[in-house]
Amino acid sequence: AQSVSQHNHHVILSEAASLELGCNYSYGGTVNLFWYVQYPGQHLQLLLKYFSGDPLVKGIKGFEAEFIKSKFSFNLRKPSVQWSDTAEYFCAVNLGTNTGKLIFGQGTTLQVKP
């Protein structure tokens, strides 16, 4: 079945540490890839997305993600996290449909210690 997997469920880091959150999907066709973030007490919001072109995409707040087609992956990275990055992060994939329907991963809770 088509699915999206996030391998890290709960990550704890100290400020200034580097971050990488894994995301893999199982689908052999064309995909559009997203990372959404939910800060405490706020709505889910878009962090970044990949549609076509350069597989390295940059988003808000210094986040970036790299689409590696051969690995079916779209990992999220940030060189130096801040306490304000504490949030839940969701990878989402549009699996080759012509609609906006997204399949989400299980989410990763990131806790950054000051």
Added chain:
Amino acid sequence: GAGVSQSPSNKVTEKGKDVELRCDPISGHTALYWYRQSLGQGLEFLIYFQGNSAPDKSGLPSDRFSAERTGGSVSTLTIQRTQQEDSAVYLCASSLYNLPNEKLFFGSGTQLSVL
């Protein structure tokens, strides 16, 4: 409105009762999506609307779940004869069109608790 609005924000009900959850999308957004987030789980797709039509209802868990959208705007998700496993946060999102690279705008969700 300024954002996607969902009501109620919290709903506690008894097993076997019916509940209605409302979503008011951003004005002018043609596509509307319902997701469910259970404890420790990701967002589970339920249904989406393009205008008043629902081309994809594949995520509705059972025939106890139904949804409608009227006037291309407000949507209502109805759960009949609620069960404890229906307890979750129900999220609504909207987008301007229904294109694969579009950003979804989410509401704050309805926390449903079935006792």
